[in-house]
């Protein structure tokens with residue numbers, strides 16, 4: 770894992786009601802704020818590439834808007850088969866910026 774943190778958004782641009790899709794190099798990430806914590810997870814669904822950042826969040830899981838696969842925000846585990854299908858990333862807030870470590 771890289772030691773480098775990359776700024777992907779301003780803190781105020783990601784709210785509980787408004788997740789954000791960001792592109793970092795060849796990565797597409799979905800950034801969520803849920804219960805006052807940030808989460809960064811692969812932005813393309815492992816099923817058929819649906820936009821995870823557009824999914825509904827409940828009970829710590831995001832539901833892909835295309836066909837309803839659900840993933841834990843913390844682990845990327847798909848809730849039916851319990852496999853870690855979506856990669857997750859370290860994310861932090863620093864000086865008004867959201868940063869991820871790829």
Ligand code: FES
Pocket residue numbers: 814815816817818819833834835836837838
């Ligand atoms: S593309 Fe996400 S559930 Fe099908």
